[in-house]
Amino acid sequence: MFFLWLFASIKTPNLAVAAELQEIVERGYLIVAVKDNVRPLAFRDGEGKLQGLEIDIAQRLAAELLDKPDAVKLQPVANRDRLSVVVDGTVDLTIARVTQNASRDRLVNFSIPYYLDGTALVTQDASLQRLNDLQQRKVAVLKGSDTISTVRYLIPQVQLIGVDSYEQARSLLESGNADAFAADASILSGWVQEYPQYRLLPVRLSGEPLAVVMPKGLQYNQLRQRVNDVIARWKREGWLQERVKYWGLPQSDTNRF
Structure with missing residues (x-):
């Protein structure tokens, strides 16, 4: 009896946990972490309103899950916090240009992809049309990025120049x-939209599927299944492809992933 009393008397910390689908339905709105400075995925327009492909996805997903328009609270986050806000239950989902990898899989679950991102090239030189045109030419890359190895592998004779910023x-x-x-x-x-004198080369050097970040745990299976079912239907119906085109993003085939 003493040990039972001792166990019951121990105060356990109040740990934040993510909301299950039924809790979200009862609450009446979805909380989604997003970016606010990544045009055209998610950015603020001239009036400060959040716009972009990922904003469209968050808003429509909330409408699908809750059967109510505008049943979503958007919470801008820094890159470093995109996973942690799901893990600690601050938000229900993150839709903020997150790609899936093995280390992230240990912390969270991912939906099926909604867009295939990847390395591309921008230029204002009309003579550059194909990858081979860049042999012996100078290509800027962000220092420390995975882009460096991708470009060097596909364009062996390229001259890389490391930069600290866009x-x-x-x-x-x-x-x-x-x-x-x-x-x-x-x-x-987004760069091309802001500086129309530039253009994207019509070739993608790599493929990186973007997906919705969701909490881990069997109790979230219903939420994950609903999110995946909705995204799959959007693909079949063409809604995702239409929004990708609307926001000026290169078309992608996420059905490969």
Whole structure:
């Protein structure tokens, strides 16, 4: 009896946990972590309103799960917090340009992909049309990024120039000290929209599927299944492809993943 009393008297910490689907339905709205500075996936327009492909997905997903328009609270997050806010239950889902990998799989679950991102090239040099055109040419890449090995593998004779930021890359392109810039296609699509003198080369160097981040645990199976079913239906009906085109992103085939 003493041990039972001792066990019952121990105060356990209040651990935050993610909400299950039924809890979300009873609450009446979905909480989704998003980016607010990644055009055209998720960004603020001139009036400060959140816009973009991932914002469309978050809003429509909430409407599908709760049968109510605008039943969503969008919470902008930094890159470093995109997974942790799901793990600690601050949000229900994250839709913020997250790709799946083995280390992330240990912390969270992922939906089927809603967009295939990957390394692309942007330039304002009309003579550059194919990858071979970049042999012996200067290509800017972000220092420490996975893009470096991708570009070097596919264009062995390229001259890589490391940069610390997108702005530094644009400065090199403007001054003629770089012929192209390699980075994620989704980011470079926003670049082209902001600086129309540039264009994307019609080739993708790699494929990185973007997916919805969801909590781990058997209790979340119903939520995960509903999210996956909805995304799969959007693909069949063409809604996702239409929104990708609307936001000026390169078309992608997520059915391969």
